Amino acid sequence: xxxxxxxxxxxxxxxxxxxxxxxxxxxxxxxxxxxxxxxxxxxxxxxxxxxxxxxxxxxxxxxxxxxxxxxxxxxxxxxxxxxxxxxxxxxxxxxxxxxxxxxxxxxxxxxxxxxxxxxxxxxxxxxxxxxxxxxxxxxxxxxxxxxxxxxxxxxxxxxxxxxxxxxxxxxxxxxxxxxxxxxxxxxxxxxxxxxxxxxxxxxxxxxxxxxxxxxxxxxxxxxxxxxx
Amino acid sequence: xxxxxxxxxxxxxxxxxxxxxxxxxxxxxxxxxxxxxxxxxxxxxxxxxxxxxxxxxxxxxxxxxxxxxxxxxxxxxxxxxxxxxxxxxxxxxxxxxxxxxxxxxxxxxxxxxxxxxxxxxxxxxxxxxxxxxxxxxxxxxxxxxxxxxxxxxxxxxxxxxxxxxxxxxxxxxxxxxxxxxxxxxxxxxxxxxxxxxxxxxxxxxxxxxxxxxxxxxxxxxxxxxxxxxxxxxxxxxxxxxxxxxxxxxxxxxxxxxxxxxxxxxxxxxxxxxxxxxxxxxxxxxxxxxxxxxxxxxxxxxxxxxxxxxxxxxx
Numbered sequence: 001x002x003x004x005x006x007x008x009x010x011x012x013x014x015x016x017x018x019x020x021x022x023x024x025x026x027x028x029x030x031x032x033x034x035x036x037x038x039x040x041x042x043x044x045x046x047x048x049x050x051x052x053x054x055x056x057x058x059x060x061x062x063x064x065x066x067x068x069x070x071x072x073x074x075x076x077x078x079x080x081x082x083x084x085x086x087x088x089x090x091x092x093x094x095x096x097x098x099x100x101x102x103x104x105x106x107x108x109x110x111x112x113x114x115x116x117x118x119x120x121x122x123x124x125x126x127x128x129x130x131x132x133x134x135x136x137x138x139x140x141x142x143x144x145x146x147x148x149x150x151x152x153x154x155x156x157x158x159x160x161x162x163x164x165x166x167x168x169x170x171x172x173x174x175x176x177x178x179x180x181x182x183x184x185x186x187x188x189x190x191x192x193x194x195x196x197x198x199x200x201x202x203x204x205x206x207x208x209x210x211x212x213x214x215x216x217x218x219x220x221x222x223x224x225x226x227x228x
Numbered sequence: 229x230x231x232x233x234x235x236x237x238x239x240x241x242x243x244x245x246x247x248x249x250x251x252x253x254x255x256x257x258x259x260x261x262x263x264x265x266x267x268x269x270x271x272x273x274x275x276x277x278x279x280x281x282x283x284x285x286x287x288x289x290x291x292x293x294x295x296x297x298x299x300x301x302x303x304x305x306x307x308x309x310x311x312x313x314x315x316x317x318x319x320x321x322x323x324x325x326x327x328x329x330x331x332x333x334x335x336x337x338x339x340x341x342x343x344x345x346x347x348x349x350x351x352x353x354x355x356x357x358x359x360x361x362x363x364x365x366x367x368x369x370x371x372x373x374x375x376x377x378x379x380x381x382x383x384x385x386x387x388x389x390x391x392x393x394x395x396x397x398x399x400x401x402x403x404x405x406x407x408x409x410x411x412x413x414x415x416x417x418x419x420x421x422x423x424x425x426x427x428x429x430x431x432x433x434x435x436x437x438x439x440x441x442x443x444x445x446x447x448x449x450x451x452x453x454x455x456x457x458x459x460x461x462x463x464x465x466x467x468x469x470x471x472x473x474x475x476x477x478x479x480x481x482x483x484x485x486x487x488x489x490x491x492x493x494x495x496x497x498x499x500x501x502x503x504x505x506x507x508x509x510x511x512x513x514x515x516x517x518x519x520x521x522x523x524x525x526x527x528x529x530x531x532x533x534x535x536x537x538x539x540x541x542x
Contacts, residue, residue, distance in 0.1 A: 038311060038512060180321050185328045188311040190510055 022101040029102070033063065033070045037178060037191035041071030044221070045197025046168055048073050052132050053166045053198070055080070056155055058148055058218060059136035060176035063186075065103070067172055068134050071193045081126055082134040083119075085110045106133065120157045127162050134170075137214065143181045148219055151211045159201035159210070166198035167214065171221035194221040232292045233410050235471050239420075240288045247284060250277050269434075275515025283513075283522075287419065291412045295343065298415065299397045303339040308519040309389035309527075310335065312509040316500070317381045322371030326362045326382055334358045335390050342394050345401040354391040359383055388497075388527055389520070395530040402534075404473045404541045413471040418533050421465045421483045422490045422525050429457025429491075446498040458487040473541050485536060486529040493528025497521075 033039060041048070055068060065082040072080055086107040089099030099105045106126045109115035123133060135158070137151040159167050174191040199217055201210050254274040262270045290301035314327060334354060341350035363379045399414040433453025441449045465483020469476045497520060501509065510518025520527075 038308070038510065040511060174315065177319070180324060183324055185324075185332070187314070187324065187327045188307065188331055190311060190315040 018101055022097070025098065025102050029066055030070045033066050036186050036188045037067065037175070039067050039070055039191045039193060042192055042194045044194055046166070046195055048076060048195075050076070051166065052127065052130070053168050054127075054132065054155070054158060055134045055168045055170045055195075056137050056214065056218065057134065057170040057172055058142065058222075059138050059140070060142050060172070061179050061181075062141070063175055063179060064136065064172050065134045067175060067191060067193050068170055069103070076132070079130065080132040080134060081106050083108060083123060083126075083136075087111070106131075110139075119154060120161060123154075123158050124161045127158075127165060133158075141181065143176075147222060147224065148215060151215055153207060153211065155214055156201060156207050156210050163201060163203075165200075167200060168198045169196040169214070169218040169221060170194065171196070171218060173223055192223070194223075196221045232294075233413065235410070235413055236291060236416065239413075239416055239471065240284075240291075243284050243288075243420075247277065247281055250280070272515050279513045279515050291415065294412075295397075295400050298400060298412070299339055299343045302393060302397045303335065305519060305523060306335055306339070306390045306393050307331070308510075308512060309393065309523060310385055312512075312518045312520050313385040313389050314382075316504045316506065316509070317378075317385065318374070319378060319382070320371060320373060322369030322373075323366055323378055323382065325369065326365040326379075329365055330358070330362065330382060330386055330390075334362075334386060338390050338394050339397070342398050342401070347398075347401060350394070350398065354386050358386055362386075392527045392531050393523065395534040396526065398534055399537070402538055402542050404537070407473040407541075410471075414473075414537065417465070417468055417472050417479075417482075418486060418530065419526065420468065421461050421486050422529050424464050425457050425461035425487045425490055426494070426525055427457075428460040429453045432456030432460070442495060445495055445502060449495070454491060458484070458491065461487050473537075482533065482536065486533050489529040489532050490525030493525045496528070497524035 057064060057068060065084070069077055069080065069082070082103055082105045084099060084103075084105045084107060086109050089095050089105060089107055099107065106122055108119035108122055109117060110119075123135070126133060135155060137155040138149040139152040139154075140149070142149045155167065159165070171194045172191065173194070174189050177187065178189050178191065179186045196217055199214060205213075254270070254277050257270050258265075258267075258274060261267055265271055286301060290297040293300075310331065314330075319327060338350060338353055341353060362382055366375070366379055366382075396415055396418065399418065400411045402411060402414070404411070429449070430453070432455075433448065433450045436452040436456065437450030439451040440447060441451055441454055462480055462483045465486070466476050466480035468483075469479035472479050472482070474482055497509075501507065508517030509520035512518050513522055516522045
């Protein structure tokens with residue numbers, strides 16, 4: 001019965017009811033994230049002020065963009081959209097509701113061979129619509145021992161396509177310990193989200209060079225590389 | 229819920245008056261010496277005073293809310309403290325279920341036992357049952373790397389953050405002849421004495437501190453601060469005898485015991501922070517650091533105060 005009721009209220013519609021429910025769920029998710037992680041944003045190279053940005057972060061858990069979202073001031077949060085895999089977020093009505101209505105995610109097709117929409121085109125369209133973006137250039141969740149997986153080239157192409165937008169490195173620390181892959185009960189641990197100084201793609205910069213620079217900018221924010 | 233004892237309201241009003249005075253002094257200091265917010269000592273002082281307001285208001289509301297309010301408040305403090313503690317330990321993937329049990333089963337169960345007042349179980353629940361249950365959960369995950377170290381750390385965290393701290397609300401369970409209905413004042417006595425000791429040590433240390441007590445562990449603790457702080461807080465405890473079941477000299481001795489335990493609690497918790505290479509446990513409370521930074525002395529004093537009172541007065 002509950003599942004049925006849930007399906008009814010989360011069924012696709014553009015009504016005001018859905019919007020209010022989405023806001024309520026967003027508030028609950030942010031509250032839950034704070035309860036479990038006491039997350040705090042550290043602004044160490046840029047301030048939380050208006051301005052269009054692409055936040056690029058390390059990716060170790062499904063909760064990653066929730067944490068970034070939680071530490072953004074509400075005004076910025078409303079205009080910040082995560083970029084996520086359509087294959088995951090369009091599976092089932094609840095996920096679709098959360099992915100599309102609550103987070104307003106830019107859903108991209110990660111399957112290179114037979115995708116119809118070019119992810120970069122979708123992202124630039126979202127930027128042109130006035131949104132800021134959250135991207136995970138590693139492309140997939142990092143569950144190994146490496147601090148960072150090699151970046152995919154999307155960030156470079158995005159930065160090249162919209163050279164006036166700041167690319168902000170964001171290090172999410174500890175969340176992989178809160179909820180390791182495959183576990184369903186989160187462990188309360190303090191997480192931090194560190195925002196570093198923005199970078200841009202230089203006019204003559206080669207792809208490899210830029211990617212190495214972006215990776216280094218992100219890694220430099222990790223407390224584990226700073227403190228032994 | 230019974231009406232709060234008039235002594236409790238008097239004390240809360242007194243505290244509010246002290247905080248009004250402290251806020252006024254902080255405001256004048258800032259206005260005269262640090263109008264642009266550049267003097268970090270004054271900024272930190274004002275942060276601390278603001279945090280004291282929040283803590284006193286929360287504590288006051290909880291005490292007025294009675295047994296349920298106090299139990300809930302300290303359950304939350306334990307939760308935040310354990311969250312800080314576990315963050316600083318090197319747990320592994322295999323500890324997941326042991327940690328989940330610590331947070332979501334052991335912690336609520338301990339406070340539930342306190343709430344229903346089952347002394348026989350809450351005084352052994354974590355030292356015996358959690359002590360045996362958690363390594364069982366950990367061993368089932370099949371990872372032997374640093375097994376003893378990991379198990380010991382989870383248990384230590386539970387003892388400090390949950391077991392010891394839960395002895396503050398447990399004070400409500402003591403049945404002291406002739407003191408019925410006033411047990412909340414024992415909590416006020418403990419918390420006031422131990423926290424004022426921290427404040428007095430800070431003030432004496434800032435004013436007269438020269439010789440360091442334990443330079444390897446806590447560079448800010450001085451002999452002058454320690455002696456002045458402990459003595460002042462002991463005198464304060466003696467002055468508070470009228471809210472306790474103790475007479476004047478008993479109240480002074482109790483306060484002294486609380487202060488000595490509190491001082492060493494701060495020292496022990498500092499040693500852990502040093503070892504882990506951090507200055508604070510967290511940043512939950514502006515100007516103070518984390519929950520454990522504020523509660524380290526309470527944690528060590530609470531069980532001793534509880535048992536001393538229980539042994540001689542019930």
